[in-house]
Amino acid sequence: MCVIGNGVVVHLPGLFKEIDGLESNGVSCKGRILVSDRAHLLFDYHQEIDGLREAELAKSFIGTTKRGIGPCYSSKVIRNGMRVSDLRHMDTFADKLDLLLSDAAARFKGFKYTRDVLKEEVETYKRFAERLEPFICDTVYYMNESISQKKKILVEGGQATMLDIDFGTYPFVTSSSPSAGGICTGLGIAPRVIGDLVGVVKAYTTRVGSGPFPTELLGNAGDLLRAAGHEFGTTTGRPRRCGWLDIVALKYVCQINGFTSLNLTKLDVLSDLPEIQLGVSYKHTDGTPMNSFPADLGDLEQSKVEYETMPGWNIDISSVRNYSDLPKAARQYVERIEQLVGVPVHYIGVGPGHQRCGTITVLLEYTVIVLCLTSAEATDSRSESSFNGLASLEYHSIHV
Incomplete structure (x- = not known):
């Protein structure tokens, strides 16, 4: 069972397109997806004003994917948003939607709104309401009942902690909480039941798009890393900016999330490099050390990164399945990361595909996978945004 929780903002045309795509390939979704009645609805107009706002910002744009995530969360926070449960009350749906669209028209001159637009949108959502009804559920109740029945639950987050609205490189962040705290608020799960x-x-x-990037590799070095890792945004196709592993940022996100272990992916991408660097500390312009990851972007942009240089291994490791079979230099790199961040690496990715990973298979009660750094889109990557509430039940073994 796949659960789209209360913390998600749901774009119904996009959701139905994904469902249609699955079913056209023989994958039935009937009885396998639940959508929270508390989740907020992301309308097409949210996407339109997302682009209008980005145009207003001109050179200081944030780098949104223009999927409407930010405007939808804005509607939620100012308390005029519409939720999935509103689809069950079409008698008041038009009035609520009118308020939303009128507000957008008053704010953005480029947004054209008429009563005909409202009428057309309401008719569309009447059809959506009928189709979505079998999927709608009180997922807070469902999740907690599943926990009490000791079912296996895997919660998976998109985005990354460095894009968290509170803890990321604000304002170059997403609009929600893709760190571990988002599990509780996004699914209605108590902190004490979370496992590993x-x-x-x-x-x-x-990193994709704008924002500070202390360990960024510019020029040919960054291009080589991007090409080797196929680093292009999954939603927009934009080339990702690439750089050395930032230990300062990684330690920071480990503190915020309380990780039990790390899954170190794409180790194979570094295989052709003669030397590899780790960004181990930041210093102020006057040479004094920074004791923590700075909130002030000015400090971050002006910081000087101190590096440790480690030898490369110059061997293809994509066929390796046991840690002991990795080259010595690769093992040293992994172990140095463990030493610096104080969290063990239990999983290592050495190439695309389910079989190209470390040979650790785990059986856990409640497992949560959290992305650490800014490895996703710069802001919002898909309509089911961020952490907030994507869960799957009945996972008995998890291969990372």
């Missing part, structure tokens, strides 16, 4: 937390981090650092 697995942090997913690349063997190097990437």
Whole structure:
């Protein structure tokens, strides 16, 4: 069973398109998806004003994917948003939607709104309401009942902690909480029932779009890393900025999330490099050390990164399935990361595909996978945004 929780903002045309795509390939979704009645609805107009706002910002744009995530969360926070449960009350649906669209028209001159637009949208959502009804559920109740029945639950997050609205490189962040705290608020799960937390981090650092990037590799070096890792945004296709692994940022996200272990992915991408660097500390412009990851972007942009240089291994490791079979230099790199961040690496990715990973298969009660650094889109990557509430039940073994 797949659960789209209360913390998600749901774009119904996009959801139905994905369902249609699955079913056209023989994958039935009937009885396998639940959508929270508390989840907020993301309308097409949210996407339109997302682009209008980005145009207003001109050179200081944030780098949104223009999927409407930010405007939808804005509607939620100012308390005029519409939720999935509103689809069950079509008698008041038009009035609520009118308020939303009128507000957008008053704010953005480029947004054209008429009563005909409202009428057309209401008719569309009447059809959507009928189709979505079998999927709608009180997922807070469902999740907690599943926990009480000791079912296996895997919660998976998109985005990354460094894009968290509170803890990321604000304002170059997403609009919600893709860190571990988002599990509780996004699914209605109590903190005490959360089990192991697995942090997913690349063997190097990437970022899409604008924002500070202390360990960024510019020029040919960054291009080579991007090409080797096929680093292009999953939603927009934009080339990702690439750089050395930022240990300062990684330690920071480990503190925030309380990871039990790390899944170090794409180690194979570094295989052709003669030397590899780790960004181990930041210093102020006057040479004094920074004791923590700075909130002030000015400090971050002006910081000087101190590096440790480690030898490369110059061997293809994509066929390796046991840790002991990795080259010595690769093992040293992994172990140095463990030493610096104080969290063990239990999983290592050495190439695309389910079989190209470390040979650790785990059986956990409640497992949470959290992305660590800014390895996803710069802001919002898909309509089921961020952490907030994507869960799957009946996972008995998890191969990372």
